[in-house]
Amino acid sequence: MLKIRELRENEIPPIPSNVAEAERLRRLEFSVLDAGYVRFVDLMGDDGAIVDAARISRAATDRLGEEEAGVFLDALARRGHWSPFEMVELKFRVRAPIYVLRQWLRHRTASAQETSGRYVDSDLAFQSACNEWRGVDGKPLPPEVCDKLGELEYDACAALETVYTERLRRGVVREQARKELPLSTYSEAYWKIDLRNLFNFLRLRTDDSAQYEIRRYAKTIGEQIVKPLFPSAYAAFEEHDLYAVRLSRSEAGLLRGMNLANETRLLEAEKQLGIDGARRFFGKLSKQRVEI
Numbered sequence: 250m251l252k253i254r255e256l257r258e259n260e261i262p263p264i265p266s267n268v269a270e271a272e273r274l275r276r277l278e279f280s281v282l283d284a285g286y287v288r289f290v291d292l293m294g295d296d297g298a299i300v301d302a303a304r305i306s307r308a309a310t311d312r313l314g315e316e317e318a319g320v321f322l323d324a325l326a327r328r329g330h331w332s333p334f335e336m337v338e339l340k341f342r343v344r345a346p347i348y349v350l351r352q353w354l355r356h357r358t359a360s361a362q363e364t365s366g367r368y369v370d371s372d373l374a375f376q377s378a379c380n381e382w383r384g385v386d387g388k389p390l391p392p393e394v395c396d397k398l399g400e401l402e403y404d405a406c407a408a409l410e411t412v413y414t415e416r417l418r419r420g421v422v423r424e425q426a427r428k429e430l431p432l433s434t435y436s437e438a439y440w441k442i443d444l445r446n447l448f449n450f451l452r453l454r455t456d457d458s459a460q461y462e463i464r465r466y467a468k469t470i471g472e473q474i475v476k477p478l479f480p481s482a483y484a485a486f487e488e489h490d491l492y493a494v495r496l497s498r499s500e501a502g503l504l505r506g507m508n509l510a511n512e513t514r515l516l517e518a519e520k521q522l523g524i525d526g527a528r529r530f531f532g533k534l535s536k537q538r539v540e541i
């Protein structure tokens with residue numbers, strides 16, 4: 250027989266603390282590149298939901314205050330316990346050039362739904378380099394070169410647009426008519442991902458080894474949307490992942506050999522990291538893997 254019990258006050262999941270922030274963000278569109286955007290659509294959970302999920306392993310029934318929760322999330326990230334961050338999900342609607350979406354959709358742990366060029370006329374907005382062409386050394390090319398490339402870009406896009414619209418006018422199906430449309434054509438998608446894998450996306454796609462155009466999207470998502478919605482989780486991500494470094498065996502050996510744990514450095518580390526932080530730091534420097 251089905252038994253129903255009313256939960257006690259401390260058992261009821263609290264209203265997420267980021268409801269008002271989510272409502273504010275839902276009303277905004279963040280422009281990216283010349284005609285792209287990022288919109289926040291929906292979410293499940295807040296900083297507290299990650300803490301609650303992690304604390305079930307100790308059968309905790311009380312709730313942590315905001316400050317304690319921040320310390321807890323920092324400790325989770327420091328120890329590499331990222332699975333509780335999967336309890337939170339975010340959904341976005343994005344408009345990006347196809348060549349950016351192609352990189353974006355390589356992140357397999359997300360769910361995506363994209364506009365179909367078979368069912369909808371492509372809107373024929375092509376992302377323009379806006380005459381800011383980068384050379385292979387990453388520096389801008391001279392203005393006269395950029396002007397010439399801009400003209401060529403304009404002519405090529407205009408010609409491809411004519412080919413596409415002429416095919417449609419003559420009754421060609423969209424799926425075939427689109428085949429010469431450039432990778433710079435804008436497309437739209439819904440994109441849903443949990444916070445752990447979103448952090449992975451943000452670390453990879455804001456890195457300066459990633460293409461500038463996708464970095465613009467990742468930076469917008471991270472700083473404009475994720476940071477205000479999950480202030481403590483984002484701070485933990487910045488501290489232990491985004492701005493952290495991982496050393497190779499040889500690099501760690503080199504650092505160990507530098508004998509950094511002298512009195513002056515210890516004091517300096519304690520001042521910057523606190524006593525526990527300094528202890529952890531020097532502990533890491535002296536740590537050797539124990540072979541079994």
Ligand SMILES: Cc1cc2nc3c(=O)[nH]c(=O)nc-3n(C[C@H](O)[C@H](O)[C@H](O)COP(=O)(O)OP(=O)(O)OC[C@H]3O[C@@H](n4cnc5c(N)ncnc54)[C@H](O)[C@@H]3O)c2cc1C
Binds near residue numbers: 359446
């Ligand atoms: C600068 C840069 C250059 C790149 N260049 C190329 C390129 O030239 N060609 C190309 O094809 N891709 C390229 N990529 C894409 C890259 O190889 C990854 O596919 C992409 O960044 C997604 O990363 P991810 O696998 O960590 O993320 P996700 O796919 O979201 O996966 C997240 C994590 O889940 C786990 N996971 C997911 N799927 C599996 C699986 N099948 N098996 C085991 N574990 C899994 C892994 O731990 C993974 O890190 C590039 C990416 C970057 C950032």
